[in-house]
Amino acid sequence: xxxxxxxxxxxxxxxxxxxxxxxxxxxxxxxxxxxxxxxxxxxxxxxxxxxxxxxxxxxxxxxxxxxxxxxxxxxxxxxxxxxxxxxxxxxxxxxxxxxxxxxxxxxxxxxxxxxxxxxxxxxxxxxxxxxxxxxxxxxxxxxx
Numbered sequence: 783x784x785x786x787x788x789x790x791x792x793x794x795x796x797x798x799x800x801x802x803x804x805x806x807x808x809x810x811x812x813x814x815x816x817x818x819x820x821x822x823x824x825x826x827x828x829x830x831x832x833x834x835x836x837x838x839x840x841x842x843x844x845x846x847x848x849x850x851x852x853x854x855x856x857x858x859x860x861x862x863x864x865x866x867x868x869x870x871x872x873x874x875x876x877x878x879x880x881x882x883x884x885x886x887x888x889x890x891x892x893x894x895x896x897x898x899x900x901x902x903x904x905x906x907x908x909x910x911x912x913x914x915x916x917x918x919x920x921x922x923x924x925x926x
Contacts, residue, residue: 783799784799784800784803786798786799786806786828788828789825790817790820790825792817792820792822794820796817796855796858798815810825818857819861819919861919865920868897871895872895872896873895874896874898879896879898879899879900880908882896883900883915884911905917
């Protein structure tokens with residue numbers, strides 16, 4: 783595993799683990815590497831000095847590897863809590879987001895919080911029509 787220091791286009795710094803340099807390149811090319819703070823996919827590796835451990839490193843060579851399931855910063859923890867809250871009170875309507883948001887706005891469906899996917903043109907049309915929507919930084923950034 784390789785831990786990279788990363789920075790997004792909005793200047794957020796964070797770290798993430800990858801199986802290899804090729805894994806990072808492949809995932810980045812597929813748009814699957816995103817900022818842990820804002821969700822942006824314009825992410826680059828920071829200049830860093832790698833830590834290489836060998837069997838001869840002696841005591842401490844088997845230092846604890848950080849848990850990838852735990853947030854690495856207070857911002858990541860806050861984002862995790864926000865995500866949990868939003869998902870617990872919202873209906874996931876998937877690709878029907880724009881249509882369902884419009885039905886709710888027009889009173890044709892019960893008022894409630896929803897999450898889902900919308901094309902940029904659909905989201906813009908909702909905003910232009912005065913229907914309040916907002917992107918969320920963790921929900922499939924390509925469709926968000």
